[in-house]
Amino acid sequence: MERMLTERILAASGAKKASLVLKHAKVVNVFTAELETGDIAIEGGYIVGIGDYEGQTEIELGGQIVCPGLIDGHIHLESSMVAPGEFEKAVVPHGTQAVITDPHEIANVAGTEGIRFMMERTKGLTLDVYFMLPSCVPATGLDESGAILNAEALAPLYEEERVLGLAELMNSYGTVRADGGILDKVEDARKKKMLIDGHAPGLFGRELNAYVAAGVQSDHECSDAEEAIEKIRRGQWVMIREGTAARNLEALLPLFKEPYYRRCMLVTDDKHPGDLTRLGHLDYIIRRAVSLGADPIHAVLMGSLHAAQYFGLSEVGAIAPGYKANLLVVSDLENFEVKQVYKNGKLVAENGVMKEEILAAEMRSVETPARVGDSFRLKEICPEDLRMEKKGDTIRVLCLTPGELTTTELLAPWTEQEGTAPGVNVEQDIVKMAVLERHHNTGHMGLGFLGGYGLKRGAVATSIAHDSHNLILAGTNDEDMALAGNTVRKNRGGLAIVADGKVLGELPLPIAGLMSEEPAWWVDEKLEELKAHARDLGIGESIDPFMTLAFASLPVIPKLRLNTYGLINVEEQRIEEVMINCTPKNTGNQ
Structure with a gap:
């Protein structure tokens, strides 16, 4: 260390040539908030001087900014x-x-x-x-x-x-x-x-x-x-x-x-x-x-x-x-x-x-x-696991707020339509949502409804679910939701999009269900393909189909969230019933 310090001092004083000099630079001086012109002398990985220097190696910057x-x-x-x-x-x-x-x-x-x-x-x-x-x-x-x-x-x-x-x-x-x-x-x-x-x-x-x-x-x-x-x-x-x-x-x-x-x-x-x-x-x-x-x-x-x-x-x-x-x-x-x-x-x-x-x-x-590498402790999902028993004539819907992470609440009538899960109403932009515990195989699952997501058919699944990262499903029918969830489960985490019983796209994220070993450009390419499928299924350009779901279960951002415990009233930190008996006051498209 003493020898290295000596070399740095000698190079700084000009007694020896610095190992590297970046010539004719315009230096951003962070102490005076100004541009300073000069050479940058470097020795042993450290800057030793700004001014007029000669180096064993010199790189001409020609006035470029450093x-x-x-x-x-x-x-x-x-x-x-x-x-x-x-x-x-x-x-x-x-x-x-x-x-x-x-x-x-x-x-x-x-x-x-x-x-x-x-x-x-x-x-x-x-x-x-x-x-x-x-x-x-x-x-x-x-x-x-x-x-x-x-x-x-x-x-x-x-x-x-x-x-x-x-x-x-x-x-x-x-x-x-x-x-x-x-x-x-x-x-x-x-x-x-x-x-x-x-x-x-x-x-x-x-x-x-x-x-x-x-x-x-x-x-x-x-x-x-x-x-x-x-x-x-x-x-x-x-x-x-x-x-x-x-x-x-x-x-x-x-x-x-x-x-x-x-x-x-x-x-x-x-x-x-x-x-x-x-x-x-x-x-x-x-x-x-x-x-x-x-x-x-x-x-x-x-x-x-x-x-x-x-x-x-x-x-x-x-x-x-x-x-x-x-x-x-x-x-x-x-x-x-x-x-x-x-x-x-x-x-x-x-x-x-x-x-x-x-x-x-x-x-x-x-x-x-x-x-980390095998973080899914979750049994295979069957469509029957996602069935909801009717316990009221009105559903409480977790509604997305455009451009924000906050949500609002919508009361809507329970509906049953052919080709969709009971409670789903694609005309009113209401789809089904499920959050399954995936760390300890507890079998805990929250079931509810999501509004403002835009999905018209099929299902989306993700294991990126802030901050606990359980498995989130959103879809119009139980069969596609189960298939999407099982696709993510098979991949030890990640994202998936399904429609009409067919996997349209998937992105494995086997590192804790959060990350891939593949290059960033490859992950981005796969992610963009998935987003294109989401657009085809009705999700609008203004909504990120995965990031939106990732925050839908986080019980620290008002107003409603859905996680493995069920529907969460964030402001009062309590679990709410999804189905109630009342006359909905706001049944229109939120």
């Missing part, structure tokens, strides 16, 4: 639907050099085994992957996941080098009411001087004060600038989210200005493979922000230095002596097209593709635990 490597401050890697190595191939060419992941999706399936699996699969990657420990497994007491992680289960994981703290504290209701189980987790993190991330949409006033007083230091759920500014005023960092499921960038554009941008960073939260391959990652957020009028240098700082500062990553996030040579060369700050990516002073990606020698060096085998 930015620090980008850092995503909050993402669930599982949402990419591909294994970590494939995720790396998708994001590194876009300039992302580090991510902070919350593995709560795989933890809900396989507990600490799932978390450790993700830790193993992310070792040795070019992409730096840090972890926040899942705080809500399961999300609430009215959910049924594959594992329950209390404070005692999480405690040993804090010893892992890449663990930075406690992930999004989704149960803000319990936190501000000093729930003992939550506070046990919070206290463990605080004792170890670890970060605590937040998840508290719509929290204001005294409840926000209580949430911050508990030690919660950030939030990624702000949907408007007013909410975000209040959280900044109370000392929180705000993560501006622009992902696949939730897109808050445009509403939060005022945060790119003084003084607010200094307490903000860019995150994606959930990002599907199609968005990664076609649009990009954090580079896409920067491009879009600039197109909406944001200061481009502010956007770069929010995508690099600020995440490094918040998470205590002292050697990354800037281009200055003593920082790691994690750099990206871009065309200009407006279009932000990433031309080259350097990691520790080595060129790892160019023109949108990772270097072959980098990929070859990182091939490694990690044993997959049974709870």
Whole structure:
């Protein structure tokens, strides 16, 4: 180490030629928010100087712009639907050099085994992957996941080098009411001087004060600038989210200005493979922000230095002596097209593709635990299992809200039509929905009705069902629903679309029922094929047929959800009857 430091000092002072010099660059200086012209001298993987330098190897940039490597401050890697190595191939060419992941999706399936699996699969990657420990497994007491992680289960994981703290504290209701189980987790993190991330949409006033007083230091759920500014005023960092499921960038554009941008960073939260391959990652957020009028240098700082500062990553996030040579060369700050990516002073990606020698060096085998690779404990589904006994003349329908994750309630008459399951009314856009427990073969199943989905015939099945990831079915008849569910079961997880007794398409996701080992482009291609089939069956362009279902069972977003326990009234956290005896007040198309 002493010899390496000596070499860096000598190269910085000009006493020796630096190993690598990027000549005639325009450097984004994140400390002064300006463009600085000069050479970038690199020695032993570190930046040693900005100015006039000679190198053993020199690369002429001709005035191209160089930015620090980008850092995503909050993402669930599982949402990419591909294994970590494939995720790396998708994001590194876009300039992302580090991510902070919350593995709560795989933890809900396989507990600490799932978390450790993700830790193993992310070792040795070019992409730096840090972890926040899942705080809500399961999300609430009215959910049924594959594992329950209390404070005692999480405690040993804090010893892992890449663990930075406690992930999004989704149960803000319990936190501000000093729930003992939550506070046990919070206290463990605080004792170890670890970060605590937040998840508290719509929290204001005294409840926000209580949430911050508990030690919660950030939030990624702000949907408007007013909410975000209040959280900044109370000392929180705000993560501006622009992902696949939730897109808050445009509403939060005022945060790119003084003084607010200094307490903000860019995150994606959930990002599907199609968005990664076609649009990009954090580079896409920067491009879009600039197109909406944001200061481009502010956007770069929010995508690099600020995440490094918040998470205590002292050697990354800037281009200055003593920082790691994690750099990206871009065309200009407006279009932000990433031309080259350097990691520790080595060129790892160019023109949108990772270097072959980098990929070859990182091939490694990690044993997959049974709870991860064979996570389906569910017997074969028969159409008779899905039958519903009539217990009232009126059904309570979980209705989707266009463009939102929230739902409403519709009361509709029980109907029986030829060719559909009893209760289904495709003219009123009401289909049947089922959620089957798949982790422990308990046989638990919730049956109900879904409105506003658009399906006119056939069935859709998915094992991506936030956050407990049980098996969700939606369809017009029991036979197609059973076939779709059994297709996913056979594949050890994934997606399927069925119509008229025939499987139209399927996407196996055998890693915990959430991810594939295939490349991102292949998964995206299969996903797009499935979406095309969904359109043919009546689901409109404005609805993502799988993401919509993925959130339909999550009992922390109002108003109604359906999970393995049945129909859930989220606001009152209780199970409701699906069928009742009353005169429907609103029987029209919602």
